[in-house]
Amino acid sequence: MEADVVIVGAGPAGLACALRLCQLIDSGQAGALSKDNILVLEKAREVGAHMLSGAVLDPRALAELLPDFAAEAPLQATVGREGVFLLSSHFALPFPFIPPPLKNHGNFVVSLNQLVRWLGEKVEAQGVTVFTSVAGRDLLFDESGRVNGIRTDDKGLDRTGQPKSNFEPGSDIRSKIVILAEGPRGSLTRQLHGKLALQGRNPQVFGLGVKELWQLPDNRFPAGQVFHTMGWPIPPDLYGGGWLYGLPQNRLSLGLVTGLEYTDPSTDPHTLFQAFKTHPMLRRILQGGEMLRYGAKVVPLGGWYAIPPNAGAGWLVIGDSGGYLNPQRLKGIHLAIKSGMLAAETVVQSMNRGDLTQLESFDQRMRESWAGEELRRVRNFHQGFEHGLWPGLAHAGLQTMTGGRGLREFYPATAGHTRMQRLDQLPNRNEALERREVITDRVLTFNKLDDVYYSGTRHEEDQPPHLLVADTDICSGRCVREYGNPCQHFCPAQVYEMAVDEQGIKRLKLNPSNCVHCKTCDIMDPYQIITWVPPEGGGGPSYDGM
C-alpha cells in the first residue's frame, strides 16, 4: 500500500495532525495532498480504547484546532474548586493558596478516551482511513537511510511464531512521510532513536500513573472539583503525586504518579496507589463508593531538555513520543494537539515546495510557538526534584521567579533505571526484600489481578510474547541476587512473575495477556533487556471513561 502521510497512533497528537491536514486540504492550501493518501494506524480495537489520562484539559490548542469545541466536545465539567494537599500518613495539609502554575481556572475535566473517540469520528468523517487493530511494527528505511514507510503487525502467529491457518502477514505501507504519534516510549520511536542515535540533552525520564475510576454514592466530590496531593505514600526522596478529579454523575477519577527513577527495587507503584486510597482523606471520600475501572500508563516527565530532534528525512515525531509534556502541570494533551497541528503545517509546506528536507523546520516551529515557550519556562522543573520533594519545591519556587532558570540554566538528569540500587547497597536491606503489601479488601483496595480485570484487557492468547526479554538467564541469576527481580514489582498488571522450577531455580514467567500497554518494563528494567513490542493488533486494554 502507498501513502503520502502515515500517522502511527490515534491519540490526541495523531488525530489533531490528521484533522489539521484535512483542514489545509479543504482550504486549498495543501496542493496535491489528498485525504485518501493520509492513513492513521492505531493498535487498539477502537479509537480511544488505549487512552488513559487524568485529565484536566488546557483548551488552548483544541480551541485553535476546532474553535467550536466547547459546544461539541465531550467535556465532563469546567474546573471549579481546586485544592492542593500535602499528605502525611494520617494528615492532609491543604496549601493555603493554589500555587499559580497549578491553577486550573478555565480548564476542563475530561475523559481522554471519550475526547479522543470524538476526535476520531471527526477524522473519519473527513474521509481519512483510521486503521484500528493495526500496529506499526517496524520502521522501513530506503538504501540511503531515509525513513520511507511502516510495516504493520503480523496477525495469526501462534505462541512459537508459526503461522496459524488464518495467518495474515503484516503489510508494508510505503509513505513519503511517516509521523510517529505513539504516545510515551513509542516502540517505533525507539527504533528511530536507536537507528539514528537521537537523544535530547537530557535522557527522557518517566512516571507511572496508576488510575481508578470510582462511582461515589452522592455528590460529595462535585464534578469539576480538582485536588492534587504531594507527599505520602510517595517516599520523600522520590518524585510523584496524586490526583482526584470530580466527574458528572458522582464519578471520580483518582490516581497516583510514581517517578520511575526510584532507588529501591521493590518499589511498587500499584501498591503505592492502593496505599494512597487508605489515607483518611481518601478513605472518607471513597467510603460507600464502588470501583468501576482501572488502568496504568507512563508519562514523560523530562521536559524541554529531554526533547530529542523530532524531525528528519521523511519523519516527524509528535506528542508524548516527542517528549512534549509540561512536567510541572503534568499536562500533555494540549501540547500533543499543538505539535500535531504544527506537524501538519510543516508537512504541507514541505510538500508544496517539493522539498521534504524542509520537514526539519518542525523543531524550530515548535520551539517558537507558545508550546515551546510554555515548555521552556519549566525547563528545569523535574530535574529539581532529583533529590526529592523538599529540595524540589524549593527549586520549583526559585525557577518560577527566574522564568524557569533556577540556580543555573541547565539542570542535568539521569535515566531513571540507572538510579535503582542493588540490594546490597540499600541502607536497610531486609525491608527492601520484603514486599510491602497493602491488605486488599476488594472494596477499597485491590490486588493487581482484580484491578486488571477492570481494565478490560484482552489479547489473543496464542501469539508470540510481545515482551522480548533478551537474556532470561539474567532474570534467574544476577537479577535475583542484585535487584530481587523488580519487574514483579513495577509492573502494574502482574505480567512478570518469578516462579520456582523443579530444580528450585527462580525463572521468569510471563503473562503477556495481562499487559495494559503502560511501557514501564521497557523503561525501568535495570539491565535494559526488556523490549516492549506491540502485540497482535486489537489486543490490550479497553478503557472507557478513563
Place this chain on the structure above:
Amino acid sequence: MKLLVCLKQVPAKDAPLKLNSAGSWIVEDVSYEVSEPDAYALEEALRQKEAHGGEVTVITVGPQRAAQVLREALAKGADKAIHVEGDGTQLLDSFATAEAITRAIPGQHFDLILTGLQSDDSGAAQVGVILAELMGIPHATIIMQIEPVPGGVRVKRELEGGAFQYLEMPTPAVLTIQSGINKLRYATLMGIKQAKSKPLSKINAETDGISVELNRLVIERLYVPGAQKKTERITGTAKDAAARIASVLKAQGIGAGE
C-alpha cells in the same frame, strides 16, 4: 448464492458489568464487540461465497454504536450492510428483533440466512428460529457444516453427546451457526480501506414500527446472583469424617435412601 448474516453487538467478554439503579438493564458504559457465534456465521458465509460465488449482506439491529460490527464485517469481505438503527433497540427481545430484520428486507431474496447459534449476552437462541417462522421458510440449528446441493443445502448439525445429524433441506432457509466451526479471519488493510466505499444502508427502527412495544418478553428484574458458596471443613478421624460426610449428603437428599 446470496447470503444474509445477522450480527449482534454485545458487551465485550469480560466487560465489567454493572446494573443501572432501576435494576432494569446494565449500565452501558462498557465496550462492545460482535457476538462470537455471529462472527463464525459471518466467516462461514464468506467461505461459502469464496467457494461458490455470490454475495454476502450483513444486518444488525441496534443503536448507533452497533454500526461498528457492520464496518468490521465489510472490512473482512462482506459486500453490503444494513443497519436497523434506533435508540433503545438493544432492549428488543428475540421476537421484536426477528420482526425488525424481516421488515428491513422486504422483497429481497436470500438463499441462506445465517445467524449465530445464540448471542453471548442474553443467549436465548431464538432470533434465527423466529425469523424462519416469520418468513415462512425452513430452518436448522447448531450447524457445523454447509454444502450446497441442487435445490438446497446439506448441513451437519451438532447433537448431544458427540452425535451429529446430517440432513438435506431446501433453500431459502435459516441456519444458526455453532461457534468454532472455522477459523476467523483478520481484516486486511486493503479490506479496511475498501470497506469505506461499500454500501451501508440505515433504516430507522421507529419508522419501521420497531420498538419495545413489540416485545413478548418482559424483564421483571435483573440482579447479580448472590454468592452461595458454603465451605465446611471436616476434621477428625477418618471414621468421624466419613460419618459427617454421609450426614451432610443425606441432609441434601443426595445418595441412597434408607
